[in-house]
Amino acid sequence: MPPTDTAPEAPTPEESEDAAAPAEGVSTEKKGARKEDGDGAAAALPHGDAPGIRFEKVVKRFGSNVVLRELDFAVEPGERVTLIGPSGSGKTTILRLLMTLEKLDDGVIWIGDDTLWHMDKGGRRVPANQKHLHEMRKQVGMVFQQFNLFPNMNVLRNLTEGPVRVLGASKDEAVERARGLLDMVGLADKENAHPSQLSGGQQQRVAIARALAMQPKVLLLDEVTSALDPELVVGVQDLLRDIARESDLTMLCVTHEMNFARDISNRVLMFDQGQIVEEGPPDRIFGEPAEQRTREFLQAVLAS
Amino acid sequence: MSVVFDSHEQWLKGAWLTVQLTVYGCALALVLALVFGLAGTSRHVWMRALNRVYVEFFRGTATLVLLYWFFYALPLVGVQIDSKMTCAVLALGLNVGAYGAEVVRGSILSVPKAQFEATIALNFTPFQRMRRVLLPQAFALMLPPFGNLVIELMKGTAIVYTIGLVDLTKVSKNIQGFSGDTIGPFTAVLVLYFVIAQVLQLFVRYAERRVDRMLGRRPSRDPSLSAVAAGAPGAGVAG
Numbered sequence: 175m176p177p178t179d180t181a182p183e184a185p186t187p188e189e190s191e192d193a194a195a196p197a198e199g200v201s202t203e204k205k206g207a208r209k210e211d212g213d214g215a216a217a218a219l220p221h222g223d224a225p226g227i228r229f230e231k232v233v234k235r236f237g238s239n240v241v242l243r244e245l246d247f248a249v250e251p252g253e254r255v256t257l258i259g260p261s262g263s264g265k266t267t268i269l270r271l272l273m274t275l276e277k278l279d280d281g282v283i284w285i286g287d288d289t290l291w292h293m294d295k296g297g298r299r300v301p302a303n304q305k306h307l308h309e310m311r312k313q314v315g316m317v318f319q320q321f322n323l324f325p326n327m328n329v330l331r332n333l334t335e336g337p338v339r340v341l342g343a344s345k346d347e348a349v350e351r352a353r354g355l356l357d358m359v360g361l362a363d364k365e366n367a368h369p370s371q372l373s374g375g376q377q378q379r380v381a382i383a384r385a386l387a388m389q390p391k392v393l394l395l396d397e398v399t400s401a402l403d404p405e406l407v408v409g410v411q412d413l414l415r416d417i418a419r420e421s422d423l424t425m426l427c428v429t430h431e432m433n434f435a436r437d438i439s440n441r442v443l444m445f446d447q448g449q450i451v452e453e454g455p456p457d458r459i460f461g462e463p464a465e466q467r468t469r470e471f472l473q474a475v476l477a478s
Numbered sequence: 479m480s481v482v483f484d485s486h487e488q489w490l491k492g493a494w495l496t497v498q499l500t501v502y503g504c505a506l507a508l509v510l511a512l513v514f515g516l517a518g519t520s521r522h523v524w525m526r527a528l529n530r531v532y533v534e535f536f537r538g539t540a541t542l543v544l545l546y547w548f549f550y551a552l553p554l555v556g557v558q559i560d561s562k563m564t565c566a567v568l569a570l571g572l573n574v575g576a577y578g579a580e581v582v583r584g585s586i587l588s589v590p591k592a593q594f595e596a597t598i599a600l601n602f603t604p605f606q607r608m609r610r611v612l613l614p615q616a617f618a619l620m621l622p623p624f625g626n627l628v629i630e631l632m633k634g635t636a637i638v639y640t641i642g643l644v645d646l647t648k649v650s651k652n653i654q655g656f657s658g659d660t661i662g663p664f665t666a667v668l669v670l671y672f673v674i675a676q677v678l679q680l681f682v683r684y685a686e687r688r689v690d691r692m693l694g695r696r697p698s699r700d701p702s703l704s705a706v707a708a709g710a711p712g713a714g715v716a717g
Contacts, residue, residue, distance in 0.1 A: 275595050304604075311601040322596035325693050326614040335610060336600040368694020388600060 224391045224424040225286030225313060226251045227272065232281035234267050234448075241267050242448040244281065251286075254418055254425040256435040256456070259445030260471060265428040269394040272426065273316045274307050285313055285392065312341075315390030319397040321377040323369040329356070329380050330365040333387045341388065348387075355383035359413055375406030379413055386417075393417075395427040399434070407431070414438060430475060436460055444468045481657040482666045485649075492649035493670060499566055499635040499645065500678070504628055506571025507578050514575070515582020516608070529579060536576035542637045544569040549641045566638040574631045581623045585616035618689045625682035629675045636671075646670055 227249040234242040241264045249255050257265040270276040271283060271291075278291040282299075292299045293306040302310070323332050333352035337343040343351075356362050359379040361372075369377055378398060385393060395414065399407045411434050418425060418438045429435050435442060435456060442459040444452040444467070452465045463469050482489075510532075518529035536544075548565040552558070559565050589612050597607040639648035650667035654660050 273595075273599055275598060308601060308603070311598070314599075316599040318592065318596065318599075320592055322592045322599075324593065324596065324611055324615075326611065326618075328694070336602070339606055339610065340601045340603075370694045385599070 224252045224422055226253070226284075227392065227424065227426070228284040229268070230282040230284070232271070232283060233279045234264070234271060234276065235279050240448060242271075245448060245450070247443065247450055247453075249424060249426065252422045252424055253441065254423075254427065254439045256427045256429060256439040256442045257445055258429070258432070258435060258442060258459075258471070258475075259451070260474075263445040264448040265445050266396055269316065269396050269426060269428060272392070272394055273314055274311060285310060312388075313391045314394065315385035315388050315392070316394040316396065317378070317382050317385050317398045319400050321369070321374070321381040321401070323377055323381055323384070325369050327368075328365070329361070329367050329369070329372070332369070332380060333384050336384070336388050352383070352387055355386055356380075358416075359383045360409075373406060374402045375409050378402060378406075378410050382410070382413060382417070390423070392424045392426070395425065395429070397428050397430065399429070399431060411437075432460060432472070432475060444471065446471075481653060481659055482662045485653050488649050488653065489646070489666070489670070492644055492646040493674070495638075495643060496632070496635050496646045496671075497674065499563070499570065499638060499643075500628075500632040500674070502563075502567040503570035503574065503631050503635070506567055507575040507627070507631060510571060510575030511578025511582050514579035515586070518579060518583035519586045529583065533576045533579050536572045537580075539573070541569050541573045541634055542640065544573060545637060545641060562638070562641050562643050565641060566635070566643060570631055570634055574627050574634070577627055577630075578624065581620050581627070582616070585619035586612055588619055589615045614692065618693060621682060621686050621689060625679060628678050628682065632674055632678060633671060 229245050229247050231244040231246060232242050233240070233244060241262075245264070245268075257268060259265055267276060271278055272285075274290070282292060283290040288310065289299065289302075290307075290310050291302050293302045294300075323329075324335070327335060330349065330352055333355060334343075334345070334348040337348040337351065338345060353362065353365065356365055359382060361376060361379055361383075364372065364376065364380070369380070372380065378401075382398075398414070399410050402410060411431070414434075415437055417423070425438070427435070427438060439456055441453060442456045443450050444459065444463075444465070446467055452459065452463060452468045454464075459468065460472065463472060514529050514532045517525040518533075520526055520529075545565060548559055548568050549562065559568070586608075593611055593615065594607065597611050602610065635645055636647040638645050639651070644652075646667050650663040653663040657663070
């Protein structure tokens, strides 16, 4: 069996997910999908000291295929950056490296003042161990293209499991926060539903709430509307616009929705073949791209 | 035929032994299946090697020969196992556990990789990943093959008469022996094994329903145990 960092293992029977059901939750929150005044949302969102991110000569290979070749770029604290570019250009790999879903081959990634994939040992920089990765991951949250909710838990449990088991929050605390977040994403009445009973758009909103429940300082969005039916895209995008406006998370976003990219980001990076072709504020990149490669890409995307 | 009914006490004793062997054998097999199945998904080579050795050895040896070995051969090398029952449970459990370990390993590996990635994104420890997400989902995949193995093991208990235990099979042979009626006792034992298998199947169905509810595949009533159990015997086979 894999070695286990000992976790607080309260002997919770599987029934506890039903025990968490509120008697009155449905009736109190039924006054419309989302509060527009936003103070509910603002209260639920993480605030303060978001770290910056820096890639230094980062290399990532899959076999003989070099996806990222000595990539350098930086994201300021609280900045929202969108990565665009053709598929296979390495955008998603950047997010996956930051979430430690892929191993780094060479170079250094900084989150704030600390290295993600390396740690300091007697003044030398050595590959990170599990403990270091666990510490670093606390700052990062990710929303996936396919939602990846846990089908063996109801919605509320999806949101509380991480805070309770990983962050050591009390059950009451976690439930309260989870309800605040569900309210924010407009799904307060779904806390007892199972993921399989929700539409794609609802699942993705739960997934966003689940990521935020871990109180990350960096939020990674990996083509979060690509798997959704067209009519469900808007709801998820509106939610993310609200989050972008009301939180000070550092955000990295991979998307093919150029309007969304324009709304949500401070800066756009155009990628091709593991390198940055061009970067700048969204208005300039979309309005008057300087590079031929960017123009071609934007034309292809907008034509589709 | 009346001799079959007259010997109901013997039948009962035999059936009880068969049930006991099944329950203990399954318990041992389940533990072994989980331990060695999990070892088979470990990232440590030596853990996976342990899994391979166990699975290949006990899957590749006849249960009857294992039984002889525990009962006749082990004492000769100085290891005396006190009861015949223990020998039988060991032989059955080790053999079926090997199949079970493959079921466990395969099921865990069948849980979508995306689920594993979500557990990393939520910063779960390796133990939490397994306990909270991968194993519960894998369990849904394990149940149908486990149902097969449980019934396999139950039928496999028929070999224990060879070391002198009086189980259902032995009872039927005894009755045939002293009564001279062949069709009666052997038909009765056929039916009894079938009935036990059906009861075991009910337990598996019940577990499958619980898992379905966990995964939100059927409306989640408040799963009060008594209510479900009360509805099970009649409705279980159909539902």
